[in-house]
Amino acid sequence: MNAQQRLRVAFLGSGEFGVPTLEALGAAHDVVLVISQPDRPAGRGRRSAATPISARVLEDQSPADGLFAKTALVRTDDVNAPAVLSQIADLQIEAMVVIAFGQKLGATLLDGRFAVNLHASLLPRWRGAAPINRAMMAGDLETGVSVISLAERMDAGEVHAMRSTPIDPAETAGELHDRLARLGVEPVLEVLDRWRDRLVKSVTQDELAATPAAKLSKSEATVDFAAPSSLVRGQIHGLVPWPGCQVEAVSPDGRSQVLRIHRVQEMAESIGGSPGAVSAGGVVGCETGSVRLLEVQVPGGRAMPWEDLQRGRPFPDGTMLRPRSAGTSA
Numbered sequence: 001m002n003a004q005q006r007l008r009v010a011f012l013g014s015g016e017f018g019v020p021t022l023e024a025l026g027a028a029h030d031v032v033l034v035i036s037q038p039d040r041p042a043g044r045g046r047r048s049a050a051t052p053i054s055a056r057v058l059e060d061q062s063p064a065d066g067l068f069a070k071t072a073l074v075r076t077d078d079v080n081a082p083a084v085l086s087q088i089a090d091l092q093i094e095a096m097v098v099i100a101f102g103q104k105l106g107a108t109l110l111d112g113r114f115a116v117n118l119h120a121s122l123l124p125r126w127r128g129a130a131p132i133n134r135a136m137m138a139g140d141l142e143t144g145v146s147v148i149s150l151a152e153r154m155d156a157g158e159v160h161a162m163r164s165t166p167i168d169p170a171e172t173a174g175e176l177h178d179r180l181a182r183l184g185v186e187p188v189l190e191v192l193d194r195w196r197d198r199l200v201k202s203v204t205q206d207e208l209a210a211t212p213a214a215k216l217s218k219s220e221a222t223v224d225f226a227a228p229s230s231l232v233r234g235q236i237h238g239l240v241p242w243p244g245c246q247v248e249a250v251s252p253d254g255r256s257q258v259l260r261i262h263r264v265q266e267m268a269e270s271i272g273g274s275p276g277a278v279s280a281g282g283v284v285g286c287e288t289g290s291v292r293l294l295e296v297q298v299p300g301g302r303a304m305p306w307e308d309l310q311r312g313r314p315f316p317d318g319t320m321l322r323p324r325s326a327g328t329s330a
Contacts, residue, residue, distance in 0.1 A: 005196065006028070006029045006030050007029045007030065007094045007095050007192060007196055008029075008030050008032050008091065008092055008093055008094045008095075009025055009029045009030065009031050009032065009033075009093070009094065009095050009096070009097060009192070010031075010032065010033040010034070010035065010088060010091070010093045010095075010096045010097075011025060011031055011033070011034045011035070011053070011096075011097050011099075012034075012035045012036075012079065012096060012097070012098045012099075012101045012103075012105070013034075013036060013051075013053045013097075013098065013099040013100050013101050014036050014037040014051040014052070014053055014054075014100055014101055014102050015051070015052060015053070015099075015100030015102075016052040016100075016177075016178075016181070017099060017100040017118075017120065017177060017180075017181045017184075018052075018053055018099030018100050018101075018118070018181070019052055019053065019056050019181065020181050020182050020184070020185050021097065021099055021118060021181070021184055021185050021188050022034070022053060022056060022057075022099075023056070023067065024185045024188075024189060025097060025188070025189070026060075026067040026068055026071075027067065028189055028192075029095075029192065031068065031071050032070070032071060032072065032091050032093070033071065033072045033074065033087065033088065033091050033093065034053060034054075034057050034068070034071055034072070034073050034074070035074045035075075035076065035079055035084065035101075036050075036051045036053045036054045036057075036073070036074070036075055036101075037051050037075065037076075037077065037101075037102055037103070038075045038076060038077050039051070039054070039075060050075075051075075054073060054075055056068075057071055057073045058073065061073070072087070072091065074087065077103070078103075079101075079103045079105060079106075079109065080103075080105070080106040080108065080109055084109075085108060085109060088109070093113060094113070094114070095113070095114045095115070095116075095192055095195065096110075096113055096114070096115040096116070097115075097116055097117075097118070097188060097192075098115060098116070098117045098118075098150065099117065099118045099184075105150060110150060114195050114200075115149065115150050116147050116148065116149060116150070116160060116188065116191055116192075117147070117148050117149075117150055117155075117157065118145060118146075118147055118184045118187075118188055119131065119145065119146045119147075119148060119155055120132050120143070120145055120177070120180045120184075121135060121143060121144065121145070121146065121213065122142070122143060122144045122145075122146060122162060122164055123146040123148060123155060123159055123162075123205055124155075124156075124205040124206055124207065124209045124210040124211070125140075125209065125210075125211050126143075126211055126212075126213040127154055127155035127156065127210055127211065127212060127213060128154060128155065128212050128213035128214055128215070129213060129214065129215035129216075130213050130214065130215055130216050131143075131213040132173050132176050132177050132180065132238075133173045133213075133216055133238045133239070134211075134213040134214070134238070135167065135213075135238075136167060136173055136176065136234045136235075136237055136238030137231075137234050137235050137238035137239075138231075138234065139228075139230050139231050139234045140167060140234075141166060141167060142164050142165060142166050142167060143164070143165065143167055143176070143180070144162055144163050144164035144165055144180070144183065145162065145163050145180055145183050145184040145187065146159050146161070146162050147159070147160045147161040147162070147184075147187045147188055147190075147191045148160065149202065156205060156207075156210075157205075158202035158203065158204055158205075159202060159203045159204075159205060160187075160191045160194075160200065160201070160202045161187035161188075161190055161191050162187065163183050163184070163186065163187050165179070165180070165183060169233060169265075169266055170263075170265070171237065172237045172238075172240035172241070172262070172263065173237060173238050173239070173240055173241070174240055174241045216239070216242070216243060217243070218243045219325075220239065220243065221239060221243040221244050221245060221246055221324075222245060222246055222247055222323045222324045222325075223235045223236050223239075223245050223247060223261070223323065224275075224276075224323045225275040225276035225284055225285065225286050225287070225291075225321060226275040226276070226286070226287050227275075227286060227287050228286060228287055228288045228289060229266045229267060229268070229286040229287075229288060229289030229290055229291050230266060230289070232264070232266075232286050232291055233264050233265075233266040233291055236261050236262075236263075236264055236291075237263065237264070240262055240263070244260055244262075245260065245261045245262075246258055246259065246260045246261070246324050247259050247261065247276075247321040247322060247323060247324050248321070248322045248323070248324045249278075249315060249319050249320070249321055250319065250320045250322060251315065251316055251318075251319050252316060252318040252319070257298065257299070258298070258299050258324065259296055259297075259298060259315075259321065260296065260297040260298070260303075261293065261295075261296055262294075262295040262296060262297060262303050263294040263295040264284075264291040264292060264293055264294055265291060265292040265294055266289065266291055267283065267289055267290045267291060267292055268289050269289065269290065270285065270286075270288060270289055270290055271283055271285045271290050272285065273285050274320070275287050276320050276321045276322055277318060277319075277320055277321075278293075278315060278317065278318070278319040278320070278321060279317055279318075280317055282294075282306040282307075282310070284321055292306075293306040294306060296309055298313060301313075
């Protein structure tokens with residue numbers, strides 16, 4: 001791509017999901033402006049920390065030949081403020097890419113500019129804050145990414161491009177998040193190229209097929225084994241890494257403790273007995289089928305394979321795993 005083909009792009013994002021696309025944009029176009037959320041307290045020490053997007057830009061601003069050495073970085077909680085609008089106008093922005101930003105863009109900001117958003121689902125399925133988690137928790141077999149125009153209603157814009165991918169039964173929501181972040185790079189660049197060449201095309205979403213992807217809450221951080229094994233596996237993996245999945249483990253003699261489940265393997269065969277009953281090898285019965293516990297954690301301990309936990313703090317056969325109310329962390 002020669003200099004005449006490069007677009008002057010503004011990138012608006014905060015979360016880790018946008019980092020691969022930001023890096024690709026920096027190589028393919030002139031990212032003259034990055035806008036992110038302000039630094040906020042994070043971690044146990046509650047020290048001020050930059051968003052993943054801000055941190056990535058700052059990383060490359062010191063070297064003279066860094067990818068974002070000439071990029072202006074704005075950290076603001078009001079992207080529609082007059083000063084921000086003025087800076088966008090002064091920089092002669094041609095196109096805007098918005099990914100996991102966390103703020104609504106006003107009409108004045110968007111007026112006369114080509115702007116697209118990368119969303120982590122196959123729209124119109126799973127509009128909202130937690131599309132990756134909801135797809136897994138619902139037992140979807142595939143998901144993907146959509147590049148859409150920005151609209152007044154959340155995630156309801158015209159679809160410019162899509163990429164689909166099967167959901168691996170072994171992966172967690174965190175792992176799928178990272179995979180979709182990489183999958184989104186190509187369609188975003190493709191849409192910008194088409195717009196530059198005046199070949200942009202889009203499809204209107206089917207409103208009748210729209211489904212909401214509500215934000216996750218700590219109250220959902222558990223699983224009921226009285227469901228098909230595919231949904232049990234999807235629920236557990238869809239909650240990792242946050243808010244996590246914890247259950248009450250009750251041994252045959254009535255003793256109880258918290259068990260956090262990080263990863264399971266779905267099994268087609270049923271083992272008999274009540275849903276939630278643990279048998280040899282960490283196999284847990286479900287309404288239909290079963291799941292094998294692969295990676296777990298007890299309070300005060302680290303995440304470990306089920307076999308390692310059994311050698312140190314064994315759970316006897318017949319232990320029952322029951323849904324647990326939010327509030328206790330392993």
